[in-house]
Amino acid sequence: MRLLNVASFRLEEFIGEKRPRYAILSHTWGDEEVLFQDIQNHECSMWKQKRGFKKVEDSCRRAKLDRYEYIWIDTCCIDKSSSAELSEAINSMFAWYESSCVCYAFIEDIQDPADLPKSRWFTRGWTLQELIAPHDVRFYSKSWELLGDRYTLSSQIAERTGINIPVLTLNRIVNNAPREQHTGWHSGCIGCGDRVRYTSNIVKNYCVAQKMNWASSRQTTRAEDMAYCLLGIFGIHMTLIYGEGLEGAFRRLQEEILKRSDDHSILAWRDDSPDYSSVENEDILATTLLQFRLGNDYVQSMQLPYGQPNRKLQMESNGLFLTAILCPAPPEWRRHPDNETWTLAVLDCVMGNDLSSRPALLLMKFPNDENMFYRIHPKFVCIIEPSGDLRVISSDGSEKIEYFDNPILENPSTEKIHILPKRYYPTHISGSEPLRPSRISQFNQNNMDGFQYRIVDSVPQWTDSQHRTLPGEYSHMVAFENESSAFFLLWNNVRELEYAIVSLVDMIRHLEDYPKYYPGSPPFNYTVADIMAIRKMIGHVDFEKSFSTLVTNRPLIIYGPDSHRFEVSANIKCTSFLGSNVIEVEVNIKGL
Template identity: 40%
Template sequence: MRLLDTGSFKIKEFTDDSIPRYAILSHTWDEKGEVTFQDMNGTDAKNKNGYDKIKRCCLTAKANGFQYVWIDTCCIDKTSSAELSEAINSMYRWYQGAEICYTYLADVQSKDEIQKSRWFTRGWTLQELIAPLKMIFFNEEWKELGEKADLQQDVSDYTGIPVGILSGKDDLETSSAAQRMSWAARRKTSRIEDQAYCLMGLFGVNMPLIYGERETAFIRLQEEIMRILDDHSLFAWKSTDNRSGLLATSPAAFKDSHDIVQFSLFDTSDNPLTVSSRGIHLDLRLIGTGHRGFGLAILHCKKKGRENKPIAIYVRDLLFTMQRFKRVHSKDFKQLDLRKFVPSQYPIRRICVEAGRATRTGKLNVEKWDNISPDQIYSDDALENLKNFKDPTALSRAAAEGNEGILWLLLTRSDVGADMKGKWSNRTSLSLAAENGHEAIVKLLLNRGAATEFKGENGQTPLSWAVENGHEATRCCS
């Protein structure tokens, strides 16, 4: 770690086990030019616009008894990509380790104007606000405006960050992933990738910097978060941009997620979240809501203060197998009323929600399923009737008629088995589907464990029905 000597203005390097007491500066960069590491080691530093800021910071720190100060503009050699990556991965820890943070608000004159400062709109200053235990705000003339400890309620009102987090009384882990993301939702960075890199410290993750990857950096950040946090609130975002499947492409998607907390009223699985080339694998309950494979995936989170109303996101079964899904209608999610829901009827399933990557062009490729129309979703009354389903006739009829959507919807329930027989026939759904050549139905029933050797009254099996009726494709399936 490099530190600037407040007396000699010389930069010195320290190993991890020899770092002295130091102050640290938080500020917004001056577009007219900042003093770099190379400038401080040359003869040009005093001619740069940012030199006065460095000088005033050093004088303030020295007056407070600090021999050293860390300033990002000149203590990092940004010509070295390896050093820049190490510094960004270490920055939260460096702000946390400082004995005091001087926050310079170059566009503010009085305490009443603090909330209007550009400093509160930048991505990098979020961690600089949270990490230091002690912080003093200064105006454009380096006159003290007050300490964070005295202004924390006002700062909380400006930023949405709880007072307990600002004061250091509460650990960051007490806030859900969605809440932490929401603090950055309205902040900006000069480079798209920095929307992710500036948040690494808030989640305690490290990852390599790849400038040029654009929104993929934020996707990588969320994948790293999943490795250490089993927190479904990471998926509780709203945006018309669902190019990355279950993950958001920007912190802006979490702008309304400030009150989302972890929650689970019923038993959950111990299986962790995992990522593969196909998508994100997770355990949750699924409610079928539409005849075309549409459903609600119930997340283990809710809005704070909304008791017994977990958040559910809209998904569509891509292959009608109840295994691979795509998030749809991502511009909204539903708060599920548990008074109309019986958890035992919808078992926990291990599903995969399709992965995606933001395209280099940045254009949205909106599919016809991304926005759900009313005719694709059953009404609450219709679903209520299905919920009270006792007679398995509907399953058998759907199988015989090849109604894939209805059959899928019924099989999302735990009390509807793949081998149920209807009153009007002693035949299983599998045999009816095989007889009529409904290949997709046969695959779906087999996937749900339908018995292939079940014999009807005449001794025929699903395979023999398929053969008798000349359905070769169905015969291969069964």
């Protein structure tokens, strides 16, 4: 660890635990920061002309006034040209802040203490651990006037950040008393008798979802840093791979957490996309921190005697194994034949202050497998209340309360289940034949008089930019539209291939009742986009039941404006290429 000598402005390196007492600076980066290379080139004074030097100079002056000989500043104490050193520093940073004697939080965009919550400092990812980890955090304005410390400002900071007050006060009673009344390393605190405790010991008491929520409104310049800045808060050490993107880094972070924890709250997330026509997160883990924001509700740990230590959670290469309370979804949700296997998995954590309110995931059982499930409708989280009511919180934060005649926990049982990503199942379940991908090999339009159709959407989503290839799935649906009309092509993925060409009017009749069975469904406004949105919410459809109301393997006549008529037909067959089976689909449209 390198420290900056506050008198000489020279860097000194300290190995192991033999480090002097030091202060530490927390700030937001700006233009012309003083870097490691500047300090190393000490004989050249040009770097002292940089705008960032005043911040370094003023923080060193503050440290000298507080009788510290050294200070650590992230801009100049790390050689960021060395990837190995940068990785070591990021993995050690929480501990460095925790071991400091004092942390100066320089709030350069604020002068009035009342405006503190408006500062950019509270929006940055790295400043989260800088706020939490140190024993003593003092806030200074742009003119280096003391605004207050983390203890006296704890209520204000908690309201702004969502961080629990005991974390900000190190579990000590504050009551707005000056920090000096809550001090003492070896004897108890003068004010409340509690011993000073390291933050890391306190943070461990908070569940994964809570800590993710603390960071959910923050940002970093580099996408991956939004995951890397949380390493210390979760006690994780991880290799840095810049270029992997936020989704890759965030997934690795969650996988590392699961290696060390059985915390069910890591599954208490919801897809944050408000648009029901967009692709939902079909994975088991969250893809962004925003997915842990649950409106006015928050998740907290379930402590003994309420928590059950035998409810395990284990991540494997082919999915996740979860031991939890299972019960059938409400009968009102299972009335439709496609929903018969809907199941609620009650997570071992609580929502809000009521220790009896429990979040639950809505799962659907894979065909012909008793203990294999995938998550459905990830855009909402269910909350089971002690009264038997079921609250549904959707991605936009809106809330819908469902009331049931029978208790919601119908025939509960504690079971170990296997949860997989929805799309992972077809090609990875032993004993099942991989589902064939499909490809629209030909799309012919003749004598259209300017009314050509275009492909606008598909379920599942295309795997190519030409909108021609779809991954293996039990059923496929493609929407075609021109300026005056629309139709849908559906086909299955079983040995006896069948297809159906359905007009917009007939598809509305076929799907208009589905929103009644799907909580959190978007408004049904009878457009192509609405139909595709409902189809995406339905997930896997039993096509034997769906096709029973449709005319299959027949062409369709569509009536357009000004007496225009169009005949739509299709050919569907399975072909083999280089040992792989592919469903080839030919679509023909001709004006009559």
